[in-house]
Amino acid sequence: MKNVHNFSAGPAALPRQALEKAQSSLLNYEESQVSIMEMSHRSKTYENVHFQAISRLKSLMKLDEDTHILFFQGGANLQFSMVPMNFLNNQSSYVLTGVWSEKAANEAKRFGTIDVQTHAKENGYSTIPSPDDLSYDDRNSYLHITSNNTIYGTQWKKFPYSKLPLVCDMSSDILSRDIDYNAFDLIYAGAQKNLGPAGVTIVAVKDSFLKNAHSDVAPMLSYQTFSKSQSMYNTPPVFSIYMLNLVLEWIESEGxxxxxxxxxxxxxxxxxxxxxxxxxxxxxxxxxxxxxxxxxxxxxxxxxxxxxxxxxxxxxxxxxxxxxxxxxxxxxxxxxxxxxxxxxxxxxxxxxxxxxxx
CATH class of the missing domain: 3.90.1150.10 (Aspartate Aminotransferase, domain 1)
Incomplete structure (x- = not known):
């Protein structure tokens, strides 16, 4: 193989250690005689992978016991709709810091009124607003931010902590830095940048916030459905979750x-x-x-x-x-x-x- 240095924005570079481990067991996972992609997601063998990935995520993020880890498909783009679909009551606040936060805000407009903070957009998305410069109604359903902005190369260094539940798209910098993940009420992240291959999206949601979710949402678009079913309401993206678990194992091995x-x-x-x-x-x-x-x-x-x-x-x-x-x-x-x-x-x-x- 040609030795290259991969700076792809996503799908992105994966740890060689994780790739080699997957390669070695691709045809015969743990002496099961089949690939991880060929076995039932209800089997004990796959369930061990599934729940090990959840446990590793909670440990590496130092999450409180009352936080649920959920696995979805559809990437952050689906979460742009799911968050307001499940939690928006009348109005919510969105801070624009780049293209992806704009897309999230635009999707939320389908479900209610959006209070949009445009400080960063006014500067060509070259900076991040100070939390002290933000203003919003404390009666809003939640405050939504995007922690890192892949297109413009900006990143929140200090997060806005308010009376509102804090929702964050962390698709491009989750587990890249040691922050207080418990300060957020809901975090979502597509895996294809820091956590694994494309195909699985991670959600970490506090139980106190989850209880506020609307009950009339279609099952496949409901956080409560996936929490109750431990993300096995339908067939999960088993190979992506398997690779996620290997990447988390690599992060542990790196300290x-x-x-x-x-x-x-x-x-x-x-x-x-x-x-x-x-x-x-x-x-x-x-x-x-x-x-x-x-x-x-x-x-x-x-x-x-x-x-x-x-x-x-x-x-x-x-x-x-x-x-x-x-x-x-x-x-x-x-x-x-x-x-x-x-x-x-x-x-x-x-x-x-x-x-x-x-």
């Missing part, structure tokens, strides 16, 4: 979330330092105080130079670097499984490319 966080900060610093010392050759999109440790976004002086950068980067084994189609530029997604070495190689390439083209 847990705090160790992952320290490495992520070092990875991000390598790339932001390369931007900052380039004297304007590379221009980061995010303001320094809002820079994401997951998605490093920047532009060069003109489109032709960006195309050349991407071409030479790919020739050097650096793949997945084109920015999102809405904004262009360069985006290095450096999720948990991206090795430190890959960021070292990219930073060295950035320095070399600048010297070559100035």
């Amino acid at each position: 847990g979330v705090s160790s992952i966080e320290a490495r992520n900060e070092k990875k991000a610093s390598l790339l932001y330092d390369a931007i900052d010392r380039s004297e304007g050759f590379y221009r980061g999109h995010a303001e320094k105080e809002a820079r994401s440790t997951m998605n490093v976004t920047f532009n060069l002086q003109h489109d032709d130079l960006e195309k050349l950068f991407l071409q030479e980067a790919e020739e050097a084994g650096l793949i997945g670097l084109p920015g999102h189609r809405l904004v262009g530029g360069i985006r290095a997604s450096i999720y948990n499984a991206v090795p430190l070495e890959s960021c070292e190689v990219l930073a060295a390439f950035m320095d070399s490319f600048k010297r070559k083209h100035t």
